[in-house]
Amino acid sequence: MPSNAPIGVFDSGIGGLTVVREIMRQIPNETIVYFGDTARVPYGNKSKETIITYSRQIVKFLQTQEVKAIVIACNTASAFALETIASEVSIPIIGVVKPGARVAAEATQNGNIGIIGTEGTIGSRIYNQYLSEMNPSVNVYGKACPLFVPLVEEGWLRDPVTVEVAKRYMSELQGKGIDTLVLGCTHYPLIRHVISSIVGDEVTLVNPAYETARTLKEVLESSGIESITPATNHKFYVSDGAEKFKEFANTILPCEVAEIKGVSVGA
Numbered sequence: 001m002p003s004n005a006p007i008g009v010f011d012s013g014i015g016g017l018t019v020v021r022e023i024m025r026q027i028p029n030e031t032i033v034y035f036g037d038t039a040r041v042p043y044g045n046k047s048k049e050t051i052i053t054y055s056r057q058i059v060k061f062l063q064t065q066e067v068k069a070i071v072i073a074c075n076t077a078s079a080f081a082l083e084t085i086a087s088e089v090s091i092p093i094i095g096v097v098k099p100g101a102r103v104a105a106e107a108t109q110n111g112n113i114g115i116i117g118t119e120g121t122i123g124s125r126i127y128n129q130y131l132s133e134m135n136p137s138v139n140v141y142g143k144a145c146p147l148f149v150p151l152v153e154e155g156w157l158r159d160p161v162t163v164e165v166a167k168r169y170m171s172e173l174q175g176k177g178i179d180t181l182v183l184g185c186t187h188y189p190l191i192r193h194v195i196s197s198i199v200g201d202e203v204t205l206v207n208p209a210y211e212t213a214r215t216l217k218e219v220l221e222s223s224g225i226e227s228i229t230p231a232t233n234h235k236f237y238v239s240d241g242a243e244k245f246k247e248f249a250n251t252i253l254p255c256e257v258a259e260i261k262g263v264s265v266g267a
């Protein structure tokens with residue numbers, strides 16, 4: 001695979017753009033092919049089998065774009081499908097969960113870590129598993145926040161309804177003494193300001209996107225496939241709602257997104 005081949009990135013919707021933004025900042029030479037599965041969002045309330053099927057279809061599509069590596073920019077798909085998909089493809093494939101857990105394990109001072117994510121991610125207990133491997137003495141408190149993804153996809157990033165919903169979810173983490181909170185869904189950094197205003201400055205918010213981009217950079221370098229020429233034409237695909245997606249993409253990303261193509265990846 002040539003080193004100027006693109007990186008495939010996917011999510012259920014717009015959340016993965018928070019990871020793309022970080023990749024563009026840290027490794028600007030890399031060209032991105034993004035797929036947002038907007039016809040089937042949310043992933044967070046679906047079964048492991050369904051998420052593996054969807055992820056497999058998307059990876060197959062990304063491989064038709066001749067990507068040299070894939071980032072699963074979705075915690076739910078990373079939790080449920082990374083291991084299976086990684087055993088099926090021969091290019092490097094990384095998820096967002098392990099990088100996020102690593103930052104949280106390093107950031108906590110008192111060992112009390114909160115994780116917020118989809119029902120799938122929290123129910124999988126994958127963050128608990130990685131965190132206890134990294135530091136067996138940490139206490140991990142998970143809280144599923146299923147209404148956050150539709151609120152973000154709706155664009156209600158500063159709406160009073162979003163603030164109210166966030167207060168209710170965060171109240172369940174109160175009293176646990178957490179000093180670190182992982183935004184364990186790639187949609188959540190888009191409402192980081194709301195979450196932060198509720199939990200307060202004394203709680204460190206961890207966005208796994210930063211560490212994921214760093215991990216990608218390391219993987220590309222160690223495989224000798226990092227791009228040494230400037231990024232060319234980033235491509236964005238969705239399974240539905242291309243126009244709405246384009247508006248979002250242009251508010252989130254540091255580059256202009258001129259075109260979003262619709263594509264069906266289902267069997």
Ligand code: DGL
Binds near residue numbers: 011042073121186
């Ligand atoms: N943004 C994804 C995640 O990180 C998926 C959210 C969803 O579709 O429910 O989990």
